[in-house]
Amino acid sequence: MRPIHKPRTRSERRYRRHLRIRKTVLGTAARPRLVVFRSLKHIYAQLVDDDQGRTLIGVSDRTEGVAVEGTGKVAAGRAVGKRLGALAKEQGITKVVFDRAGYPYHGRVRAVAEGARQAGLEF
Secondary structure, three states, X not given: OOXXXXXXXXXXXXXXXXXXXXXXXXXOOOOOEEEEEEOOOOEEEEEEEOXXXXXXXXXXXXXXXXXXOOOOHHHHHHHHHHHHHHHHXXXXXXXXXXXOOOOOOOXXXXXXXXXXXXXXXXX
């Protein structure tokens, strides 16, 4: 017999993990939340101020100024992290809280975090 409210699909399980993470991770104006979303083709990252409920900066691998070094999705993720970090530095943001959005800290998600660290953001 299965539990009544057991999430069935992969996306439902990821969403539940995201909700669990969001209980503890909160972005403020001084330390915004760096949230990552990955689709099958692209990767997106944004800085969010949860106090005001607004997005401060948003970057994807399709954004102008994202220079991908190498090939593949991981390289695109690293480039997105670097671009996001550069834009954040321009606005005076140096510290962020990382929100992996229910994804494992591996592959493209990790590459975004490493690229943001290389650009000078502190987690």
